Amino acid sequence: MFVEAFNELQVPAHLLDRSITPLVSFSGDVVQPIGSIHLPISIGAAPQRTTITTPFLIVDCPTAYNVILGRPALAQMKAFISTHMLLLKFPTPHGPGTVRGDQLGARSCCASAVKSTNRQHRSEALAVTQAPTPPQAGTEPPEDPREESITPQAEPMEDLELVTLHDDIPDRQVRIGTSISPELRSDLVAFLCLNSEVFAWSYNDMPGISPDIISHRLSVNPAVRPVRQKRRAYDPEHYEAMKTEADRLSSIRFIREVDYPTWLANVVMVRQPRKGWRMCVDYTNLNRACPKDSFPLPRIDQLVDATAGHALLSFMDAYSGYNQIFMHPEDQAHTSFITDRGLYCYKVMPFGLKNAGATYQRLVNHLFAPLIGNTMEVYVDDMLVKSRTADQHIPNLSAMFTILKQYKMRLNPTKCAFGVASGKFLGFMISQRGIEANPEKIQAILDMTIPKTVKDIQSLTGRVAALTRFISKATDRCAPFFKALKGTKRNITWTAECETAFSELKEYMGRAPLLSTPEHGDILVVYLSVSASAVSSVLIRSKDNAEHPVHYVSKALQDAEIRYPDIEKLAFALVVSARRLRPYFQAHTIHVLTNQPLRQVLQKPETSGRLVKWAIELGEFDIHYKPRPAMRGQAVADFLSEFTEPQASPAYQLITEPNPSLSQDQTPTKNTLDLTQPLWTLFVDGSSNAQGCGAGLVLVSPDKVALQYALRFKFHASNNEAEYEALLAGLRLAK
Structure with a gap:
C-alpha cells in the first residue's frame, strides 16, 4: 500500500510495525518501507463480495496506484486472474465474484507511472553528486574474490630497505628484506638490476600481453536488448576530474573515441585518499547480459599451506594487471561510456567487468604453469616466489622473470618485496614457522566493546568466522551469542553466559595458535568432539614428538541433526571434517583417534541409510580408526572428551x-x-x-x-x- 492511500484511511501511525526489512525492486533499487500493518480488505460488489485480513507494507514511492496485492493475499481469497480479459474472479458464499478492469484506467495508470519513473531517474541523477557510487558499483557481489576491491594485498611483515636499480635514475627503486645475509643481498641486488626491464615505472613502460596469448571477450547474450544509460549530471569538480582522467587514459592508449555504440554506461567518480579521483564505469546492465565465467580460482587454504614453511619469499604485484590484457576488438565498443566531452570505449580490459578476474586468473595459470605449485603461487594479480633454502631463491626468481620478459608482463615496483622471511598473503601471516592469524583481524576482536545491538553481535560473529581455522570449537564458543540473536530483531539480552563467552573468546584470541603445514607422506590425526549444539574436530600433525594443529573445524547442528544419536553425531563430525578438509584427506593417510565403535558403526551393512551414505562418502579416503592415547599437546586440550554435552544421571548405580560395610542381610x-x-x-x-x-x-x-x-x-x-x-x-x- 502506498503512503497516499494509507493517509486517506486515517489509520493511527502508532499501529505500524517498524521492524521490517528493506524491499528490492526489479531494477535492483532498495526501498525502505515505512512500516507494516494488518488491515481488512473487501473485494467485489455485494452480495458476491469477499473480505480478508492481510498484512500491508506501507511504501513512500511516487506511483499511480493505491494498493498492490501480492500472491499471499490473492491465494488467501483463492482468486484467479486473467490478464488478457482484465478480469479477477474469486469464490464467495453467494457465488463467484468478479472484478473487471478498465482499459482507459489501465492506460492512464501506465502513463502516470512512466512520468513518475522519469521524475525519479532525474532525482537519482542529481543525487550522484552528493553520494558517489562505490568503485565497483554494478559489478559482481563482494563475496567474489576476483574483484580487485577485496583481493587481499600480499605484503611483507618485516623491515625493508630501498635499493636503487639505476644510478643515473635514483627514483627507480625496489624493496628487499633486511634479514638476508650480506652475500645473498649482494647477489639479489645484482639480479634485480640486471632484470629491471620487468618493472613498469609508468603506463608507458607497459606494452601489454599479446592478443595472440589472451584477450578479454564479453560473450554478450544476443537475446538481451542493449541498454544505453541516460547521461547523469555532475558538479563542476566531478567534470574537471572526469576530463583529466579521460585525457590521461587517452594519452596512454587505454581508451579511444567511439561512434554509435549499442551499449553505453555512465562513469562514477570516486575520491581516493591522497590520490585524487578515480574514474569507474557503471557496467551494471552490461554485466547482466554476460554469462558467468566459471573458471576456477585457487583455494586460498591450499595456497597458504603451500607457501608456509619456506625460508625466503618474494611478493610481487602486476602493474595495473587487468589493463595489461587487451579487449577483443569485437567487444571494445560494448565497454563504451559517456563523458561531457564525448563517447569513449576501452581498448584494454577495465576494472568492473563481470569476468575480468577469471580472465586474469586464466592468463597467469597459462603463463606460470611450469612453476605454480613448485616455486611459485599465484592468486589473480598477487604473485609469490618461494624457496626452501636461501640459496634457491634467486634461481627461482630467475625462472619467473624469464617468463615475465617472454610475455612482456610488467611488475609494480612499489608493491614488490624480495627476499623476506615472512609476510601477509591472502589474509594470513605465513613464515617458515607456519601459519598465523592476521594480527589486524585479531586486534579487531580484542578492541571490541560489549555488544549492545543485533548488528554488534553479527559483527562479532562475522569476525570470528574469518578466523575459524584458528579457533578450537568456534561454534561452541559463539553459542551464547547465537542464543542472544535467536528470536529477536532489535534488542538483545546480554546475559552472564554471553559475558563469560566474550571474555574467554578475547583471552583465546590473545594466544591464537600457530598452525602447521603437513608435508608429503605425513600421517595426519583427527580428534572429534560432540556437544549439544555443534560438532568439532582438529586436524593434527605430529612432529618432533609433539602435536601441532593444522586446521580446526566446527559446525552448528541444525534441525534433525540435533536429534541424531551420539554415535551418529560423532560420525557426522568426521563427515563434516572430510568435507571441509578434503584436500588433506585426499593427500594423506588419516588416523581417527576415538574410543567409540565408530568403525564398526560405519561398516555394518544393516545400518541406517544415513550411515551407509556417510560410509560410502568416507570410503574414498585412507582412514584408519585407532584408540585414543594420552593427550600430549595444548592443541587438543579442548578435545579431551568426545562427548561434552550434559549427561543425565545414570539410571543404575x-x-x-x-x-565390606554392607552386612549379608542388607x-x-x-x-x-x-x-x-x-x-x-x-x-x-x-x-x-x-x-x-x-x-x-x-x-x-x-x-x-x-x-x-x-x-x-x-x-x-x-x-x-x-x-x-x-x-x-x-x-x-x-x-
Missing part, C-alpha cells in the same frame, strides 16, 4: 567391587546393580517366515546349567520384532 537398593554377585547369561534368537514366527532361548545359570526354551508366536512379526519378543520372554523367565 554399578557395584564393581565387594563392599540388599542393594532398587536402582543398584551389583556386578560382584553371580550372573545368569541369556541367549536369544528370533525369526519369521511365511509359516509364522518364533523364538529360541538359552538361559545359563552361574553353575553353567543351560535351560533351553522354544516359543511360537500366534501373531505376525518381522525378524527384528521376533528377536525383541524373545528378549522380553527371556527376561520374564529369568525374573
Whole structure:
C-alpha cells in the first residue's frame, strides 16, 4: 500500500510495525518501507463480495496506484486472474465474484507511472553528486574474490630497505628484506638490476600481453536488448576530474573515441585518499547480459599451506594487471561510456567487468604453469616466489622473470618485496614457522566493546568466522551469542553466559595458535568432539614428538541433526571434517583417534541409510580408526572428551567391587546393580517366515546349567520384532 492511500484511511501511525526489512525492486533499487500493518480488505460488489485480513507494507514511492496485492493475499481469497480479459474472479458464499478492469484506467495508470519513473531517474541523477557510487558499483557481489576491491594485498611483515636499480635514475627503486645475509643481498641486488626491464615505472613502460596469448571477450547474450544509460549530471569538480582522467587514459592508449555504440554506461567518480579521483564505469546492465565465467580460482587454504614453511619469499604485484590484457576488438565498443566531452570505449580490459578476474586468473595459470605449485603461487594479480633454502631463491626468481620478459608482463615496483622471511598473503601471516592469524583481524576482536545491538553481535560473529581455522570449537564458543540473536530483531539480552563467552573468546584470541603445514607422506590425526549444539574436530600433525594443529573445524547442528544419536553425531563430525578438509584427506593417510565403535558403526551393512551414505562418502579416503592415547599437546586440550554435552544421571548405580560395610542381610537398593554377585547369561534368537514366527532361548545359570526354551508366536512379526519378543520372554523367565 502506498503512503497516499494509507493517509486517506486515517489509520493511527502508532499501529505500524517498524521492524521490517528493506524491499528490492526489479531494477535492483532498495526501498525502505515505512512500516507494516494488518488491515481488512473487501473485494467485489455485494452480495458476491469477499473480505480478508492481510498484512500491508506501507511504501513512500511516487506511483499511480493505491494498493498492490501480492500472491499471499490473492491465494488467501483463492482468486484467479486473467490478464488478457482484465478480469479477477474469486469464490464467495453467494457465488463467484468478479472484478473487471478498465482499459482507459489501465492506460492512464501506465502513463502516470512512466512520468513518475522519469521524475525519479532525474532525482537519482542529481543525487550522484552528493553520494558517489562505490568503485565497483554494478559489478559482481563482494563475496567474489576476483574483484580487485577485496583481493587481499600480499605484503611483507618485516623491515625493508630501498635499493636503487639505476644510478643515473635514483627514483627507480625496489624493496628487499633486511634479514638476508650480506652475500645473498649482494647477489639479489645484482639480479634485480640486471632484470629491471620487468618493472613498469609508468603506463608507458607497459606494452601489454599479446592478443595472440589472451584477450578479454564479453560473450554478450544476443537475446538481451542493449541498454544505453541516460547521461547523469555532475558538479563542476566531478567534470574537471572526469576530463583529466579521460585525457590521461587517452594519452596512454587505454581508451579511444567511439561512434554509435549499442551499449553505453555512465562513469562514477570516486575520491581516493591522497590520490585524487578515480574514474569507474557503471557496467551494471552490461554485466547482466554476460554469462558467468566459471573458471576456477585457487583455494586460498591450499595456497597458504603451500607457501608456509619456506625460508625466503618474494611478493610481487602486476602493474595495473587487468589493463595489461587487451579487449577483443569485437567487444571494445560494448565497454563504451559517456563523458561531457564525448563517447569513449576501452581498448584494454577495465576494472568492473563481470569476468575480468577469471580472465586474469586464466592468463597467469597459462603463463606460470611450469612453476605454480613448485616455486611459485599465484592468486589473480598477487604473485609469490618461494624457496626452501636461501640459496634457491634467486634461481627461482630467475625462472619467473624469464617468463615475465617472454610475455612482456610488467611488475609494480612499489608493491614488490624480495627476499623476506615472512609476510601477509591472502589474509594470513605465513613464515617458515607456519601459519598465523592476521594480527589486524585479531586486534579487531580484542578492541571490541560489549555488544549492545543485533548488528554488534553479527559483527562479532562475522569476525570470528574469518578466523575459524584458528579457533578450537568456534561454534561452541559463539553459542551464547547465537542464543542472544535467536528470536529477536532489535534488542538483545546480554546475559552472564554471553559475558563469560566474550571474555574467554578475547583471552583465546590473545594466544591464537600457530598452525602447521603437513608435508608429503605425513600421517595426519583427527580428534572429534560432540556437544549439544555443534560438532568439532582438529586436524593434527605430529612432529618432533609433539602435536601441532593444522586446521580446526566446527559446525552448528541444525534441525534433525540435533536429534541424531551420539554415535551418529560423532560420525557426522568426521563427515563434516572430510568435507571441509578434503584436500588433506585426499593427500594423506588419516588416523581417527576415538574410543567409540565408530568403525564398526560405519561398516555394518544393516545400518541406517544415513550411515551407509556417510560410509560410502568416507570410503574414498585412507582412514584408519585407532584408540585414543594420552593427550600430549595444548592443541587438543579442548578435545579431551568426545562427548561434552550434559549427561543425565545414570539410571543404575554399578557395584564393581565387594563392599565390606554392607552386612549379608542388607540388599542393594532398587536402582543398584551389583556386578560382584553371580550372573545368569541369556541367549536369544528370533525369526519369521511365511509359516509364522518364533523364538529360541538359552538361559545359563552361574553353575553353567543351560535351560533351553522354544516359543511360537500366534501373531505376525518381522525378524527384528521376533528377536525383541524373545528378549522380553527371556527376561520374564529369568525374573
